[in-house]
Amino acid sequence: MKERSVFPNINAPSEGRHRTETFRWIMESLKRDPTIGKKLADLGAGPCLFAQIACEYGFEPTAVDGRIARVPENLGSVTFIQSNVMDFNQSTFDVSVILGLLYHLTLEDQIKLMGKVPKTAVLVLDTQVHHSSLVQHDASAARGFDTGNVVKKKNYEGVIFPEGDNPMASIENPTSWWHTPNSLRTLLREAGFVEAITVGEPYVSKYGGREWIVARKAGTFSTI
Ligand SMILES: C[S@@+](CC[C@H](N)C(=O)[O-])C[C@H]1O[C@@H](n2cnc3c(N)ncnc32)[C@H](O)[C@@H]1O
Numbered sequence: 001m002k003e004r005s006v007f008p009n010i011n012a013p014s015e016g017r018h019r020t021e022t023f024r025w026i027m028e029s030l031k032r033d034p035t036i037g038k039k040l041a042d043l044g045a046g047p048c049l050f051a052q053i054a055c056e057y058g059f060e061p062t063a064v065d066g067r068i069a070r071v072p073e074n075l076g077s078v079t080f081i082q083s084n085v086m087d088f089n090q091s092t093f094d095v096s097v098i099l100g101l102l103y104h105l106t107l108e109d110q111i112k113l114m115g116k117v118p119k120t121a122v123l124v125l126d127t128q129v130h131h132s133s134l135v136q137h138d139a140s141a142a143r144g145f146d147t148g149n150v151v152k153k154k155n156y157e158g159v160i161f162p163e164g165d166n167p168m169a170s171i172e173n174p175t176s177w178w179h180t181p182n183s184l185r186t187l188l189r190e191a192g193f194v195e196a197i198t199v200g201e202p203y204v205s206k207y208g209g210r211e212w213i214v215a216r217k218a219g220t221f222s223t224i
Contacts, residue, residue, distance in 0.1 A: 002194065002195045002220075006200075006224055019099075022200055023050055023126075027057035029223045030057075030223070033223040035222075037095075039093045040059040041097065042064065043098050044066075044098065044104070046067075047071065047072060048063040050097060051097075062079045062093070063078050064081050065082065067167055068080075084172075090117060090118055090121070095123075099126040100126060100127070104170040104176050105176055106176060107154075107156060107158070111191070115191050118217075122216050124214055125211075125215065126212050127210060128210050129180070129202065130178045131181060131202055134202060135147045140208065143207070146159070155186055156177075156179060158178050158180055162175055163175060188213070195220055197221060200212055
């Protein structure tokens with residue numbers, strides 16, 4: 001898998017703004033590539049904010065979430081489907097957007113979900129990654145999360161996170177898997193991705209580091 005990093009000039013005042021500005025930068029870049037189609041699936045869309053932003057860049061989003069509690073009444077031109085992401089058929093989509101979701105899944109489901117990203121599609125990923133230097137120890141300890149316990153499973157390594165009981169958490173699994181940086185790249189490579197671009201530096205969220213990655217299983221990015 002070819003790997004590189006890009007560093008857009010984003011100076012946002014908050015984590016939320018950093019996320020939306022980074023997503024806007026990615027959407028703008030993908031929009032300029034005429035080989036990338038406009039059908040976009042936003043998996044684990046929650047309040048569908050990112051799907052709505054995607055509309056501004058000419059994409060046609062379908063937002064998917066297992067819960068409807070946070071879906072706004074007025075979705076504009078976003079289509080919403082209530083479904084477990086593991087059952088959703090991504091095969092007709094050009095862009096798979098997976099933001100704040102991957103790390104809520106078990107390792108086994110992450111492998112399956114990455115395998116389901118179509119060969120012709122672009123993946124836009126924002127996920128928690130276990131950078132040991134970025135772990136927020138107090139918040140993590142308060143959650144009963146043993147941040148030092150990096151375990152190996154198959155070809156992967158990461159930490160096991162206890163999922164909460166809240167509208168942002170996992171739908172079925174009591175624990176989820178947070179990859180180390182190398183393990184996340186192994187996941188992508190083994191799922192068949194041939195190019196992965198890290199967008200920006202890792203940023204810090206409540207429990208630790210997160211990263212933005214844009215990846216594809218065929219072709220090459222010309223506008224990022
Ligand atoms: C942390 S929120 C992220 C929301 C949004 N993508 C964002 O980045 O702001 C995770 C979302 O994924 C949904 N979710 C978790 N596991 C899911 C599953 N297996 N199938 C469908 N939705 C799931 C939750 O209901 C929640 O809305």
